[in-house]
Every structure is written in structure tokens, then in C-alpha cells.
Amino acid sequence: MTSRITKWPGVELGRKEIETGKVTSVRYRPDAKFAWSAGEAMSRFLAELQEGRMIARTCNGCERVLFPPRMFCEECFRPTDAWVYVRDTGTIETYSISYLDTDARRITEPILVGVVSVDGASPKMGVMHYFGEMTKDEVRIGMRVKAKWKPREERVGSVLDIEYFRPLREGEG
Amino acid sequence: MTFLERTTDVRRFRHWPGHIEADYIYTSGIAGETFFRELRENGRILGARCPQCGTQWLPPKLFCETCFRETTDWVEAPATGQVEAVSVVHVDAKGKPLDSPEVWALIRFAGFKGGFVHRLLVDPRKARAGLRVHPIVKPRSERVGAITDIVGFGP
């Protein structure tokens, strides 16, 4: 069949043809703004970040320390049991060295970003964040890192209250 | 009770602002291209005709909704249409009160399935179904080949 069909539908356009108006078109930007309710778990999580602490929830059903915190355990489908603080040190589970910003524009100074599993939580449980004070050749999976907090007055209750995760120094482990 | 612990101090609940907006450019498509070029160049309104069942569609579509066949022929719409429904609107797109009410209408064209939903440029008190109206089109210099080239419909 694919050999029998001669003409396949679709009229290709180049970027210029659209932007210079060679074909008729309409421009639009929707009005779609939100204020998501953080709810029980995330409100407490953000409040603790503002205090320079990281908090998790425990589930006694599956004996896990759930981080980021959540009010129900997705595994046992039961309410989680208690708040517990976790440490701001952890291990790099994976990372990337990005030469793209969020709109896919090229940047020269790469962004180091990855997933950090946090000490005190169950294994593999962590967050995505930037890495700093390390070059793109030093960063590797398994590296032990610690959060670098912004000063208290600059903290607003956001994951950005942590500036980045930096390598763990001696005696901090 | 949903969770084992729930906050009772409402001030401790936080919100996180954001949006999911982006800029868009919508092409008019194959049928739309012909319609809007004709509207831009000659200020005429064209409908599409289905070769199989003969139905004439306004605004034009590449396909006939009933036979699901490509509409190949073009037909000019009659000069005037008739108002089927009217609504007098007192708020703008965001719900804020308008200084003066806007009249909107559904306008049908004889021999065509469909028509236009557009502004009715008459005094709200005189706006009623059954009015015979014609499209009021911007001058050629201001026309860009978009539905906004038609300012509205008037008697």
C-alpha cells in the first residue's frame, strides 16, 4: 500500500512563510493564570524550606520515609504517619550538563542539574536541583553533596531557597 | 478524616502562582487560506461546496461534515444573511463591565449550512432575530486576511 500511494497529504511551510505573512495566520496568547493550592504537605514543606530545613513523612505500612513529603502513601494507599526531618546532605543519583535554557536557547556556561537522593529519607527518594562549586568534569553519579542555603532573609519558602547542592566537605558527612 | 494530621490555622496554607501561557501563530489551513485571501483581496465571502451531497458550508471547511469527503468547489455567499439569535453582552472578555453593551448574533445565509457568530452593529434595543444584515468589511488597506477584517454585521 505505501508503495501504491503516490501523493501523501501535507503542505510544508518554512518559518519565513508564516512569519512574513506569505500565508494568512492569526497570533494569540491565551489568558491562563493559576494559583495552585499547595495543600497540607507542600505548605509545610515550603514553610520548612524557609526555615532552612527539609521535612519528610513516614509511612509505617511500607516502612518508608517519603520525600518530598505527602499526606498519603501511594504504595499502601493509607494516610502517612508522621513528620520527620531529613538531612540536607545526599547523593547524586543522576545528572546532566545542559547547554540549553528552558526555551531551548543555547547557553555557553552549562547548567549542572540532577537528582539528589536525600540522607534520612528512603533510598532513591530525592529532588531535582542545580549543582554548584564543582566543574562539569568533577560531577558524577554517587557523589556526596550538601545543600547551600540562601541567607534566611532571602528565603521565601521555595525549592530555590536552596541555591544549589555543592560537594560534601570533610567532616560534614 | 482524610489525613492523620490536618492544619487548622488557615494562614499556614500556601499558594503557588504560575501560568501555562505561550505565544501562538495559527495558520488558516487549506480552506481558510482561500477564504481569507479572497476576503483580503476582494472583500468577498466564499463558502465551500461538497461535490457528493452538494451541501454548501460557511465558513468553508476542507471536508464535508456529513459525507467526510473533500469539498472541492467554491461558491460566493449571498450578499445578506438573516439573524437567527441575538445576545446583548454587558461584560468584556474578563467579566469586567462594558461602558456600553455589545450585541452579538448568529447569522445564517440562505443555501448555506452554518453562517457566522459575530458582532451585530445595531442599537441593543433594535436587535432582534429575523433582521436582514450584511457583513461590514474594513477597507482594503486595513485588511490582513483574518476574521477581524469583518468588523461586524449591520442592516
Next chain:
Amino acid sequence: MRKVAVVGAGMTLFRRRLQETGKELSFEAARMALDQAGIEINEVDAVIHGTAPDAFDGVHMKGEYLADGSGGARKRYMRVFTGGGTGVFSAIAGWWHVASGLADVALVVNEEKMSSCQPHPQSVFAYIWDPILDRPLKPNLVWIFAMEMNRYMTVHKIPYEDIARVAVKNKRNAVGHPCAQLADANITLDDVVNSEMMAWPVRRLDISPPSDGAAAVVLASEDVVRKRKMKEHAAWIKGVGWCIDSTMWTDRDLYFPEYVARAANMAYRQAKIDDPRKQIDFAEPYDPFDYKELHHLEGLGLADKGKAGLMTREGVTERDGDFPVCPSGGLMGVGNPIAATLGIKIGELYWQLTGQSGKRQIPNEVRTGVCQAWGDLMQFGSVMVMGT
């Protein structure tokens, strides 16, 4: 449970920008599928539309907007949406429309028009992340793929060259596909290895291009196939499976797609397949990135963990190899209009199994194939097994 067959398929060109509106693309693909199947629109009992994020085409309730273009006007019409997994999943939804007995003929239409979004679909990908945990870091979609690829390569110690070979294989395979966007007959391994670094370890030629496009397939029940004598151009749906993992992708080890394994097991069970590698002749796993083809081959149980790269290096997965993978050219070669990849996954299985693939036909005889789509935040797998 009634037996269900794919009896026709159609698709449009996959290009970075197409002039047609989403409705018109859906119409063109659906019209071709109906013509191939020799079925008229009034014989269609239900239309199932699959399309991915509304934010690409820039229309809220996009399923409704595309209804008339998909032939769904004044009919049973439903939109299903499971992220990238929609490419195979909408056909699974089509399957239960017919298998349940509610429909004898179902039309499945998938569409994506990513070029409406300016300057680049990438900026809309920013909204797939969690607003509190991820979006503040202004993540780029390529980051999560790079992180998964890094984890996958490091855990199994897979050399990057094995991964790059997938890009070469698929872009060459795509030369035989009339709708291909990035077919390249003489691409070499060096081209891929030396292509521009986007987000280590992902390079430019490791990524499939964003595309506009639409695809459609027609499903029919066993008695329709018998009555209309469609036996020779029918490919039977033997097994369906889908599965979703937790939202918390930062709590999961990304090295193995567990959700794909479960979706595959569900489909294999229904198709009575115990040894996929032996009982299946070829595969169309989802390859938005080259490493993803290998990652998904392992999830589908067609290669042992960490060994899919070896199969590629040994040429096992070439079109004339022992186990052809992505004979269509995949997303890497033909293009990635997300949901419309239906055409190169389900559509390719249909064309291969009915011997209608023309230049892309797999040399040795094929009787059973598996196709798979992946979606969401490294989280959703949909699998379909088809056979003659």
C-alpha cells in the same frame, strides 16, 4: 471478548511546520485510512481521537476542536490522552470499543500540530513539570532525558557509540518512508558522535525532531472482516497492555522502565506469548531519543538489561537482521508528532504484517510484531502485540 483487526491505516507527511489546521490534518489521515480499508464514514460506529498536550496546538479541550476533522461529528467520539503514550494507547482504546461489542468498526485518529507554539514547542514542555518542586528550576525537557540516559548508561556501563548506532540505523531506515522528515541515507556514526552537545550526554542527533502530522487506523471486528472479505489486508490485535508509574519521578531509579515491562507483560499474557524474543518477529519501540529504543527493548523483555546496545552493535536490529527494530525509521527518522506516531508504530506493524511496506518491507517473513509508546514523566507505557 471479540477478535479485532486493523484493516486500514493512513498518515500525513511529518514536517516541522504544516499549513493544514489540526482538523484538516486529522481529515487527511482519516480519509486515507478509510479509503485503504474500503469503509465509508457512515459504517464507522465510533471514533477515538488521540492527541497529546493541548498546549501544543494552542486549543483548550483540543479533543472537541478536532472532532469534526476526525469524522466524529454526530457519532460516538472520545479523546484519550496519556502523554506520549497516546501514540499506541488510542488504538488500545479503539480495541476495547470493538472487543466489548459496542462497535463493529472503530476509527482511531491521532493528530499533533506543534508548530503553532512559538518560538519552539520546548517552551510549552516547561508546563509538564510539578509547579512547586520542578518548575521553579526552569527545567528544559531534554534535561530529564539526559538524566535518564546518564543513569541508564552508567548503571549498565553502555558505551555511547552503541546508543548513537540507533540514530544511524533509524535515520537510514527512514529513507524508505514517504512521510519521513529526517531520513538520511548516508548518515555515519561520526556524524552523531560529533553532533552538537545539547545536555550531556544527549547530542543533537540523539533527539527526534518536533513535527506536525496526523495518522489514523481503522479497526474492525472479526465478523466484519469475514463479511467484507478483508482477510488478506487485516492484521489481528493479539494483546494490549498499559501501565503508569508514580508521579514522583525523583523517587524512582530511571535505569529500567518498569512500567513498560508491566504493560508488555499484560499484552504478552493476552497474546499467550511466553518467550517474546522467540515468538515475536520484529518490534517498533518508542524512540524519541536513540537511547530510548534500547531502554524500551529491555523493558519489552526483548533484550536483557543493559544488553540492547550489544544487539544494535551486532546488527541484530537492522531491517535485514535477526530481529528488526524500528523498520519504519522510528521517531528519529520519520519524525515525532507525539500522538501521531500512531502511524509509524501501529501503522507500521499493520503495513509490515500485511506486506504493504514497499521499500521498508522486512525481507524475511513476519507474522507477529510488537509496538510500544512511552509518555509522561518517564512514567507511562502502552504496548500492543499484532499478528497475522
Next chain:
Amino acid sequence: MAQRPLDLSPGWRDTELFGWSPMEEVIPSRQPVGAMDGPRFVADCSIQLMPWHASPVRVLDRDVPNVEVVSDTGEALRELPMKGANFPALRVRGRSVEDYMQVSVPKLGRGFGKRGGTVEVDSGEVFPKDCAKPRHEGDTDWRDPLRDFRFFLDHGSGCNAGQTFIPIARFRRAAGLAGVESGEMKVGIVGVGITPFRPTTPEFSWKELTYDGAQRAYADAGIDPREDVDTFITCAEDYYEGFGIFDEFTPDQLGAVMRPMHTVGGDGIAGLANAFMIIQSGIADIAVVESHSKASDILTYEGIVAHGLDPIWNKPLGGHPNLIAGLEMDAYLRASGNTTKDCAAVVAKNRQAALHNPIAGHAARVTPEQAEGSPALWAPLRELDVAPLADGCVVLVVASEKAARNARTTPVWIRGIGWATETPSLETRDWTTSPATRIAASMAYAMAKVRNPGQAFDIAEIDDRFSYKELQHLEALGVARKGQAGKMARRGDLTAGGKFPTNVSGGSLGCGNVLEACGLHRLAEAVLQLRGDAGSHQVDGARNAIVQSWRGLPAASGGVAILGVGK
């Protein structure tokens, strides 16, 4: 790179792979289970304890009569001693396959070390044939997330790259299910969960709100989502939620992690239709359908509704999207002969009825005169003609006839279901009636063999997101003659004590417009009525209900479901 210790994150208590098709015979031998004496199943397995299993670990999570666990030295074990002890070769024995299925070693979480047990059943045939080998050749010591330690009966594995497993829950039911022909089966709603509808719910994120709805539905049906549910369906739209792909954010709060789940861009009845078809095609017994609204998170609701208009023919003209409802109301009233007074009567009826419904978010003693006096912002459509937004979540548990038998509640059977789209283009629509409702109704009536809709139903739950819609839908369904729905409203026929109680729940006007969840809300209220659980607004003796839904502006699609109790 430092080799991480073999970590066991106690993860899935139950790693169930489902999808086993009932067509397949699992138990090769035909003798009735339990007829033979002597141990009927023997499972060899190895368990490796990790330091953090502080408490002594009970091998079986509940006392299963004639099942014992024997260590390699032959000594029976009730509990595994503590800390770090390894048990390379344990044998679990029991009398029958039924006993076998009770066995679970829940606390040990996600898989570790060598796994897979051989199971000898009935005639001594060992399942799986050669599954003792590790799941993957060259399995590194990285955590293999695939398996936790729940025994599986693996029928015919032999697959070198992955073991195929039977879900325990499916096996339990499968033993009784053989040769199911689609069409024969009945499908019923066996569980309802509705959270109170409120204009704002700052105390809940969308996940927590959905969890609240889901846990109520599961308690009502008496099921555990992690054990008993085969597929989950969510009805949601990205732009209402504020996400690029909302499908990602749905499984955890429903208990659907590592289960089949998908999102439908449709309303509740489309979601229920999915569950109905999946069950009818024989690959599932219990399905869950969920939908919710966090409308209070949306700051620009009009902007989002307008974003659904056709981008080249309608959207560039601007205007408040409710003008479309204003135009349709104008066309409908003129064509049908109903009046704005009739619409005001609907507003008063529904908002007052809501005073009897504890979950209602917008109940109020509104009189028809008050409704008529509210400002006509999109004349003839008045402000009070529009159902106010609300947050809320509705979850339904749907079951096949077999599974419904042991549900906790009286099953409400889906006698008929239909859904349809008219056309998305405003211009080519019929603005006087609701063709989508008429088409969907004809499908549902055909399935339920309803000849005279006027007499067939005791109650109705009809979409009323705009007051005139309730009248338009009643006429499109054929339960009210053309032009008569308005008189029925004014005469009080549609109230709880009237001839044809409609939206006695308060509808969307009284409870609140919960966006995509409106369809499920209509269904849930009808189910509670038919089960006699509606409380103070119960309509006595209601046994058959018609439920209709519409997707709201700017769509022209909806669904119809016919529900009934008893045979």
C-alpha cells in the same frame, strides 16, 4: 563508582501484574481444588533480611490455616528472627491453591537478591517451569524494582528476559470466571465517593482532594485499590488543571501506581463508558473512574474557556465566552416556546433542593423572582442562570457482575450508555435543541430497550450548568415533550415530590459547577438515590434513573446513562 550496598527500599507491598485474561485456564488439572490430601502447593523461595527490619518479621501477614513455612532444616517458622539473618531456602507448603493465594510476605517490600519461587500445584506440575533462575541474566546487584516478595503463580514462564506473573487478585476471581462472553455480562456501579463541593478548598492540593474522594469511594465499595482494581480512568483537561500533561499527576492519589490507568478528555459518562467497555471486553473486573475540579486554583476561568474556541473563526473576535450560551438560550427559548420565567423556576428549584444535600456548595433559598431579577449580562442569560464554580472530587467504583456480587453495597446496574459529539464548530450546530443528547440517548435507549422514555424512569439527573440547559436536555431526551419542560418546571413536576423528580440533588446550580466532574456528579447522585442512600433528599421507591451530561462551553458533546437496581 562506589558500589551501593544492595538497598532494599521497602516499596511495593504488592507488585501485581494484571491483565490475565479470564479466557485462559490457569489450573491445568480439572480435579476440584482441595479434593486431594497431602500438600497441594509447595513454594521454594529465598528471603534476605535487611538491617532496618527491626521488629521480628511475621512471615505470613495473617494466619492462614493449613499453610506453614519451613526452613531448610525442616523447622517450621512463624516469624523470621531479626537483623540481617538470611534465609536462602525456605519452603512454604499448603493444602490448596486457595491457601496458596492467602500467602503474602508483605513487610519485605521491593525485590532483592535471588527471587522467584517454584510452585507445585495439584498434579505436581511445577509452575513456572524454570523460573528458579534469576529474572535477568547477568542481573547486576542494582535494585531490581520488578519484584517484591509476594508469591506469584507464574503460569508458563520460560521467558528468558522476564517472568510473566499472574496477579493474585485476578487469580482469586479467575478461578470462578471461565468463558466469559462479552455482551452477556452486566456492569454495575458498586461504590461512590463525593467530597463536599466548596467554592474554595485551600486546605487541599488537587492530589489531596482526589485522595479524599477516592478513599470515600473505596470505603463505600469495600475494596482495596492496591489489590482489587484492574484499571483506573481519570476525566480531566490540561487547561483546567494548569498542566502541559495532567495525566502524569493522576495515579498516586488514586492508588493506581504501577497499574493500568489513562486519562479521557471527556466528561464522567465518557469515563464510565470506558470502564464499561474495558470490563465488557473481559480484561478487567473492577474499574475506578475519577474526576475532580480545583476551579478555585484557576485565576482566569473565562480566558481558559475562550481558549477552547476555534482559533481562526471565533477566538480572534474576543468577547466573554458566555455570549455563546446567551445566543443558544435566545435560539432555544424562541424555538421551543419556553420562557425566561421557566428558567428562573429551574434556578430556584435546584438551589433550594440543594439545601437538603450536605455536599452542596451553593445551596440557597432563591425564589424565581430573585432569579429573574439578577442582571442579564449576556441577555437573555442572567447571572443566576449560570451554575457557580466549585471545587470537588467524585470517584465511582465499577464492577463486572461477578465482582459486584461480593461488593458491600447494592450494585446499580448500567442498563444502557451512550455518548456523542455534535460538532465543535459553532456555526454549523443546531442551536435550538441538543443533538448530542438526542444521539447519545438513542444509543442508551437501544441498549436498555427503552421504548417510551416518558414513562421509563423514576428520577433524572440532568446537566444544568446553565438553567435553560436542563429544559433543553429534558426535551432532547424525550422525557418531556417539546416546549413542555418549562411548564413542568413551573408546575413543580420536577421537584422531589413532583411527577418527574429532576436534579433533586440540587444539580450543578445548587451543588456547584465542578467542571469535568459534573458528569460523574450526576451519576453519583443517581446511584445514591437508587440505593436509597440519598438521605434527607431521598425519593422513595426510585429504581430506574436517567442520567445526562454535557461538557460545558464551548463543546457540543455529552452522554446519557440509564441506571437501575434489581434484576
